[in-house]
Amino acid sequence: MTDTHASLVGLRFSKGHGTGNDFVLVADPDGDHQISPEQVAYLCDRRRGIGGDGLIRAVRSKHLPEGQAVLAGNPDAEWFMDYRNGDGSLSEMCGNGVRVFVHFLIEQGLVVLHPGSELVIGTRGGVKVVARTEHGYRVDMGPWAFIFPESVAERGMDSLVDAAGLAVTRPALSVDMGNPHTVVALADADELAGTNLNEAPVVxxxxxxxxxxxxxxxxxxxxxxxxxxxxxxxxxxxxGETLSCGTGACAAAVATRFWAGSDAPDTWQVTVPGGTVGVRFFPGPDGREHVELSGPAVIVADGVLSPLFE
Incomplete structure (x- = not known):
């Protein structure tokens, strides 16, 4: 066993998902576990590790520089969602992940949140307010914005996308949801099923x-x-391809609503391979339009890494 992996032996973890977008979760209230990118990739490996689209570390905001910056603007953000992609790289935010994160905090006894109550969470994509509902959680994802607004104003699109399985290059819109998204409209379910997402699209x-x-x-x-x-x-x-993406569902609703014109509704249902999430647009307290994401969160297992996990 390498020193890198030996330091993880005995680490307690949970496995959870939101509409099939799955995560390894680690409770680290005092910031004692510095999990390296290599360790994250190892833990998220579906054959040699636990398996997940990403890893979420639950740490009190005061123990992270990013969390301290969040606290300076919002002292209620006691908990910080330290999120890494499955390859170990940092990510700003994950809409499904933040629901699972709050559910994990509750299951671990780190917070008490009754249905109808709200919890303020710090992320690298800004502060998120999460409310518990009867059947899951809803999250104020904050304001949305076009990443290339000048191009959108001029042409109604801002980029081109090539993807395996699509015969021609497609126009797209890039949306900032606290993390970046590029949305492509397809004609029908056959085109959607025929797009090969084993290869990264070229934007x-x-x-x-x-x-x-x-x-x-x-x-x-x-x-x-x-x-x-x-x-x-x-x-x-x-x-790579995931069964769901919460911020991606919000971005897809943003783009489709824009394409549909001024009569488009403010409430959307987005179906992904892992289920369905809700998206709602509403006036935010900062005077900008915000996006709310709603959906389930599930913890499926708890465990401890053994010396044999390598």
């Missing part, structure tokens, strides 16, 4: 920090009972 121009790429198909009809409906698949930075 031009690519946002400065890379991008997650969503392929979305609007329902026919698009709107039923004042609710818009989309089906979506996603290729995530540092991971």
């Amino acid at each position: 031009s121009p690519v946002p400065p920090h890379g991008t997650n790429v969503e392929f979305a198909v609007p329902a026919e009809p698009l709107v039923t009972d004042d609710v818009g409906h989309i089906s979506m698949r996603v290729h995530e930075r540092g991971v």
Whole structure:
């Protein structure tokens, strides 16, 4: 066993998911466990490790420089979601992950949150306010923005995307949801199923920090009972295709709503391979339009890493 992996022996962990977007979760209230990118990749390996789209470390904000910066602006953000992609790289935020993170805090006895109550969470994508509901959690994801607004204003799109399985290059919109997304509209379910996301799509121009790429198909009809409906698949930075992406679902709703015009609704249902999440647009307290994400969160297992895990 290498020294790198030996330091993880005895580490307690949980495994959880939100609509199939799965995570290894570690409770580290006092910031004692410095998990390296190599260790994250090892733990998230689906054959040699526990397996997950990413790793979430629950640490009190005061023990991280990023968390201290969050506390300076919002002293209620006691807990920080230290999120890493499955390859070990840092990520700003994960919409499914933040729901699972809060559920993990509750299951570990680190917070008490009754249905209808809210919890303020620090992330690298800013402060997120999470409310517990009867069947899951809803998250104020904060304001959205186009990454290349000048291009959108001029052409109604800002980038081009090539993906395996699509015969021609497709126009797209890049959306900042606290992390970067590029959304492509496809014609129908057959195109969505035929897109090969084992290979990373090529985006031009690519946002400065890379991008997650969503392929979305609007329902026919698009709107039923004042609710818009989309089906979506996603290729995530540092991971590959995942069964779900919460911030990606929000970005897909942003783009589809923009394409649909001024009469498009503010409430959306986004179906991903792992289930369905809700997206709602509303006026935020900062005067900007915010996006709310809602959906389930599940903890499926708890464990301890053994000396034989390598």
